Each structure stands twice: as C-alpha cells, then as structure tokens.
Amino acid sequence: MTSRSRATSFNAAADRYATYRPSYPGELFYAIEELAGIPLAGARVGDIGAGTGISTAQLLERGADVVAVEPGAGMAARFRKTLPDAPLVRGDANALPLADGSRDLLTYAQSWHWTDTTRSVPEALRVLRPGGSLVIWWNTSAHDVPWIAEQTERITRHTGATSPSLTPLDHPGAVRKAGLEGLHVVRRHLRWSRTVSLETHLGNLISHSGFLVMDEERTREFVAAEHARLQTLFPDELVEETYVVDLWVARGPGT
Template identity: 60%
Template sequence: MSALIPSTRPPPGTPPTALHTRPSYPPAALDAIEELAGRPWRAQVADIGAGTGIATALLRERGAHVVAVEPGDGMAAGFRRALPGVPIVRGDGNALPLADASHDLVTYAQSWHWTDTRRSVPEALRVLRPGGSLAVWRNIDVFDVPWIAEQHERIARHCGVPPTFRSRPDDLRAARLSGLSGLAPERRHVCWSRVVPLDTQLADIGSHSAFLVLGEAGARAFLEEERTRLRKVFPDERVEECYLVDLLVVARP
C-alpha cells in the first residue's frame, strides 16, 4: 500500500564534519511513521546506523526515548558531540547489541542498505516487542527536476560510472522486507524540498565516497566547474534541492 504525501547513511570514510550538509527529513515523514506504527512517540526507540544523529534528534524532539546504535568511530564521536545526552552503543544492524523484545520501534534512516537483510530483518524483529514496528526510510533525489538530473549525469560521468536515474523508488526493498519477515510493509512517499546555500550543496556532493576515492585535486576541479554551472541556474546562490522520502513500516504481530 502506498500513498503520496505532498509536502544517505554516509559512505564509509566520510568526515563527520562534512555531514552537516546532508539533508534531514520533513515533519510529514515523522507523522507518517507515527501513523503507521500506531503508537504515540512516547516509546522506546532504537535508531540503527545513527551516524551523527540527524534522525535521532528528530525522534527525540517527538518525545521518543531513543538509544542509538552506530558502528563507526568517527560517526559515534560526532553523535556524542551533537547529542551528548542521548545513549549510544557500538554495533551494527546485522548483530544488534540490544536485548530481545526491548523496543517499541526500530528505525533505519538512510542506513538500511548497509546491512545484510538476511540478518538485519531477523535482528530487528528479535529486538521488537509484540506490536512494535520496524521503520526504514531514505531520501531519494527527484530526477524529474532538470538541474538535478543533469548534475547526476555529470557526477556519474566524472566518476566513470553509468548514471542510474530512478525518479521514484522501485519495489525491491519492500519485496525483500516482506519476504524475509513474512509481513506486509506499509509504504508512504513524502515529497519535500530544502533551500541551501550553493556552498552547502557543493559540500554535500564532495562528501560522497566517489569523490573521496578520486582524490582531493580531481574533486576540487569538478566542484569549481559545478559552482559555475549552478550559478547560471541559481544566480542568488540559493539552491532548491528536491527529495522524495521512501518510507517502509513493518509491524510485528
């Protein structure tokens, strides 16, 4: 079941200081999670692959009691600086360091694709209490916006890989989640946008793994060229980025 509501776990090696450029998530996405989970936010929540705490902070603002799980040293350090009062434990989604039936909600924001679903689905169900829910979501670029599609193609060409345009999510994740859990996930799509300075948009591009692998000199040259291109589209250097949140929620009986 899917509805459209108007309105990326970082790659390994991404410096935590670069992650302030990454997009957050709109209020409508959190509203949808609450609706599909069928419980108020005053719940025990485990946020898996929490990174520097972008989603964790939103969950806390809603009144949830959150514990974060994060495998990376740098990300965990950034998380502690950003959210010093929130508990964080080291671990990953394939082997959660959490007790059986201990949480009402297990969340993966931009981090599900880093797991082996053959292991992470049973682990999430193990940690959930009866009636609890697993929520998996991510931001997807909206490629039917011309400048976003054109930039995506330039980045792919620069990195030597074929561009993969997917303006709407496919059903692979939903099928895997359903097949491994034996449960039918509910789905919501939330469209949203943010306006950021041009420097923030360029810093976000440069923080991705493809640019880290290619080296600083090559990345710098590309980003300077990209600055010139984007100034033609956004002469005030305020860039409107458009996203689609793809949300899946599975309720444990």
C-alpha cells in the first residue's frame, strides 16, 4: 500500500476521524507561544493538513487568525460542517495556496509526515514572514505504559503499519529525519492523557490509516479481539489513553 493511498484514506472516514480522534492539551499552545516567541492571539496562522479542524478550532479559540489548508475532499467537507465560518482553502503542504510572507506561523498537526520535505520546507519558508515559525506536532502513544506498548505491537502485526514514533529530544539524526536540516529547531515533549469510553478508544484506533486501507472484515476481527482484551483490563469500560505530544518549532536560517 502506497503512502499516498494511506494519506487519502482519511477522506472516506472523516466522520470517524472527527468523532474519535483526540484533540491537544492546552499546554501545547502555551509551549508554541513560548518556543516561537509569537502570541497566538492575533497571529496569522496557516493550519496545514487541517483535516476535520481539530487543531484549527483550538487555534481559533486562542484568538489566532487562521486559514486552514486541506487537500482531501472528505476531510474538507467535514471541516466545513464543524467550522462553517473558518476560512478553508484546498491545497497541500507541497504547494501552499498562500501568499509569500503572509503568515506568522504555519502549523502541521499530525500532517508533516505526509509531506515531501524537499518541497514542503521551501514552501513553508516562502509563506512565513521573516521571524515566523514552522510548527509541527504529533500525538504519540506513551509506550512506557505497558498495555499501550503491547497494543501497539498487536496493531503493527495486524496492519503492517507503524505510527510516527517519539524521537528522543537528543537524537542526533532527528532533525535530518524530519527534513529540517539547515533550520533553527527546538523541540519539547508534553505528556497528557484523556479518559474515554472503550467504544471511543477503539474508534480512535481504527481511524488510523493502517486500518482504513485494510479489508473491513480484518478490521472487525481486530476490534472484536481488542474489545475482549480491554474489557478484562478496564471492566468499567473507561480507558485512560496516555500520549506524549512531540512538538517541533523551526525557523528559517538567520531568524
């Protein structure tokens, strides 16, 4: 299965994505302001790969002037239903439909790994004003929690797909791997959790591309087996999902 097939698979499952995916902790947005040196209130932000609008909504709540960019028809349709008054343009990170020097921040929530960094980095630098920042983050599963680590192994075996992993802050090759060589990059890890119903937890799992490109019968088999396992661990059917947000803030050379 190609990366493009996985990237476009979300369009057929936009409602599932919007219903079950987690949002982001408030601490993340304070960290963005600190590391970028730009208050969100009044900041001109391009939210790239905005999907159903999870990150866009949180940026708008903090007073940012946000233009969302989303390539997928299904995701864009759900975005417009959720945030009918928010500006949304169709396009992707590799060819941004935004003017030169027009944004203080460009944010990529859960979307940077779908870009071609040989194109998306120059595009980001073109659109950012001098002193602006490219801001990337992922919710990554906290694999130091034993049941989460075991579940991740089962998912990888079943789907053959791996999710973006948490690169150590001091990993010498992390910036190169992210395609951000030559930029001034700072990072932070932010741990948080949410407690959800077992149904929501399972819905979140199968909103990921590894399941979306899989035969529906195989997905149902996994969900049934996982439901039985987790009922034993969580008899009240309330699951505490623990995440670590991997936040990257990058500025262009000389800024």
